[in-house]
Amino acid sequence: MKSRKEILIDELVGYLLGHGLSDLSLRPLAEALGTSARLLIYHFGSKEGLLTEVLDSMQTRLRQSFSSLIEQRASPSARPLKLFWDWAIARENYPHLKLLYELQILAVQNPAAYGQYLQRNASNWSVLIGTALPEAERTPAMVTLLGAVFDGLFLELMSTGDRKRTTQAVLQFIRLVDEAREARPVMPRKTTKASNTGPR
Amino acid sequence: MKSRKEILIDELVGYLLGHGLSDLSLRPLAEALGTSARLLIYHFGSKEGLLTEVLDSMQTRLRQSFSSLIEQRASPSARPLKLFWDWAIARENYPHLKLLYELQILAVQNPAAYGQYLQRNASNWSVLIGTALPEAERTPAMVTLLGAVFDGLFLELMSTGDRKRTTQAVLQFIRLVDEAREARPVMPRKTTKASNTGPR
DNA sequence: TGTTACATGTAACGTTTGTTACATGAAAAG
DNA sequence: CTTTTCATGTAACAAACGTTACATGTAACA
Numbered sequence: 001m002k003s004r005k006e007i008l009i010d011e012l013v014g015y016l017l018g019h020g021l022s023d024l025s026l027r028p029l030a031e032a033l034g035t036s037a038r039l040l041i042y043h044f045g046s047k048e049g050l051l052t053e054v055l056d057s058m059q060t061r062l063r064q065s066f067s068s069l070i071e072q073r074a075s076p077s078a079r080p081l082k083l084f085w086d087w088a089i090a091r092e093n094y095p096h097l098k099l100l101y102e103l104q105i106l107a108v109q110n111p112a113a114y115g116q117y118l119q120r121n122a123s124n125w126s127v128l129i130g131t132a133l134p135e136a137e138r139t140p141a142m143v144t145l146l147g148a149v150f151d152g153l154f155l156e157l158m159s160t161g162d163r164k165r166t167t168q169a170v171l172q173f174i175r176l177v178d179e180a181r182e183a184r185p186v187m188p189r190k191t192t193k194a195s196n197t198g199p200r
Numbered sequence: 201m202k203s204r205k206e207i208l209i210d211e212l213v214g215y216l217l218g219h220g221l222s223d224l225s226l227r228p229l230a231e232a233l234g235t236s237a238r239l240l241i242y243h244f245g246s247k248e249g250l251l252t253e254v255l256d257s258m259q260t261r262l263r264q265s266f267s268s269l270i271e272q273r274a275s276p277s278a279r280p281l282k283l284f285w286d287w288a289i290a291r292e293n294y295p296h297l298k299l300l301y302e303l304q305i306l307a308v309q310n311p312a313a314y315g316q317y318l319q320r321n322a323s324n325w326s327v328l329i330g331t332a333l334p335e336a337e338r339t340p341a342m343v344t345l346l347g348a349v350f351d352g353l354f355l356e357l358m359s360t361g362d363r364k365r366t367t368q369a370v371l372q373f374i375r376l377v378d379e380a381r382e383a384r385p386v387m388p389r390k391t392t393k394a395s396n397t398g399p400r
Numbered sequence: 401t402g403t404t405a406c407a408t409g410t411a412a413c414g415t416t417t418g419t420t421a422c423a424t425g426a427a428a429a430g
Numbered sequence: 431c432t433t434t435t436c437a438t439g440t441a442a443c444a445a446a447c448g449t450t451a452c453a454t455g456t457a458a459c460a
Contacts, residue, residue: 004437020309022222026418037418039438047418098308105305108298108358109220144369145376148352149345155355156348158308169344176345180379204407226448237448239408247448 005043008033012054017095021102021114024051055103055117062096066125080132081146084125085170088154089163098158101151125150149173205243208233212254217295221302221314224251255303255317262296266328280332281346285370288354289363298358301351349373 002010011033016024026037026047044050069087088097107114129150130143149170157166202210211233216224226237226247244250269287288297307314329350330343349370357366 022306023310023313025416027416036439038420038440041419042437102305102309104359105302105355106222109302110223113223139372140365141368141372144353144356144365145349145372148349148356148366148369150352151355152348152350152352153344155305155351156344159304165340165344166348168341169348172339172341172345176376176380179383180376183379183383225446227446236409238410238450241449242407 008040008043009054009057012050013058016054016058017099021051021099022106051117058096058099062093062100065093066128079174080129081150081174082170084129085150085153085167088125088150089157089167097154101155101158208240208243209254209257212250213258216254216258217299221251221299222306251317258296258299262293262300265293279374280329281350281374282370284329285350285353285367288350289357289367297354301355301358 012029015029015032019029024047026040030037030040040050041047044053066087069083087093103114103117107118125147130138130146133142133146153166153169156169157163160166212229215229215232219229224247226240230237230240240250241247244253266287269283287293303314303317307318330338330346333342333346353366353369356369357363360366
């Protein structure tokens with residue numbers, strides 16, 4: 001049985017997904033939920049406490065959703081980037097990720113106000129996918145690039161809403177990596193890292 | 201001779217670069233410039249007018265800086281992505297781009313408040329670089345990918361400040377494209393587009 | 401010198417902000 | 431049946447918000 005507070009958090013998450021973080025205000029928020037600012041303060045102590053609990057709940061749920069994605073990945077040879085992309089742009093996950101990207105940017109420009117909510121940051125998905133790279137290719141530069149491709153395309157999706165084109169770009173990147181792999185002689189193991197991505 | 205207003209705009213740009221957009225308030229802003237909120241309203245009509253003029257001035261200057269970059273590109277064979285990256289992370293341009301990325305994200309989540317400032321958007325740099333691709337490779341997917349690599353790496357730079365690693369990732373991407381080019385047979389011309397990025 | 405335009409400061413207005421004081425209803429526990 | 435606990439509403443608070451009214455100084459022009 002859900003406590004009153006848990007129900008409230010669910011409703012609050014829904015509101016935040018639709019309205020963003022940067023101009024959040026207690027009274028309009030409360031009114032949208034059919035209650036009063038007084039009640040929110042009662043349950044969460046302060047606006048800051050409210051944001052902490054709501055964002056925390058959201059990140060937890062996203063992490064769970066991500067975990068179950070990883071586990072049910074029957075074929076480990078399937079392209080992890082594509083798998084992850086499809087998960088990220090799925091209707092039920094997309095708005096959450098969108099909000100976390102907003103949080104990330106706000107924290108960059110205003111760490112005093114938003115930095116605290118990023119402590120247990122859920123946005124370092126990008127690094128996680130890196131672990132799915134073949135070990136020989138898992139260099140800092142390649143992992144950074146992989147994460148950036150994901151971030152950049154997701155932002156493009158946020159701005160334009162063009163699922164088709166951004167997904168094509170994901171596939172283009174995968175193709176690029178494959179072709180480059182063909183072009184490179186198969187390394188006997190090790191030493192690959194230094195010759196490929198070490199300091200010039 | 202600069203008018204009082206132009207001087208003000210210069211100072212305002214400086215302030216915005218350091219403080220971001222999302223929590224801008226007239227009184228602290230005025231105090232930082234050693235004047236009063238009254239004066240700002242007098243010169244710009246409203247807070248909204250102030251933001252319009254200041255952001256417009258900033259975008260204009262960035263465009264000029266970018267144009268002169270393009271013109272003095274003596275060797276057209278030099279990697280355009282790397283050229284552009286170096287320009288973007290240069291000390292004098294970096295804060296401006298950072299602010300425009302914040303604007304972009306705020307506009308996504310709150311178009312009513314920030315969308316207006318993006319009309320003549322200066323952030324579509326990314327598409328511009330696409331024009332530097334060999335014509336055969338200038339497919340929508342590849343252009344989107346190229347822009348996303350830039351956006352993603354720039355955001356990573358914003359978050360971590362790690363110029364070295366993000367620059368290595370830029371070079372990694374260039375290397376990847378080169379290697380893929382080797383692996384692919386040279387196309388006689390045309391038809392490349394359909395076979396590479398058309399609908400699956 | 402008088403007048404007019406521009407620039408600026410002080411103080412206030414009305415609104416909205418997060419938060420709190422006080423009161424009340426409902427439900428559970430004794 | 432009373433008492434205690436939880437949940438909630440109304441109203442107020444002080445602060446900060448964008449904006450405006452009013453006054454004043456300075457500089458140019460007549």
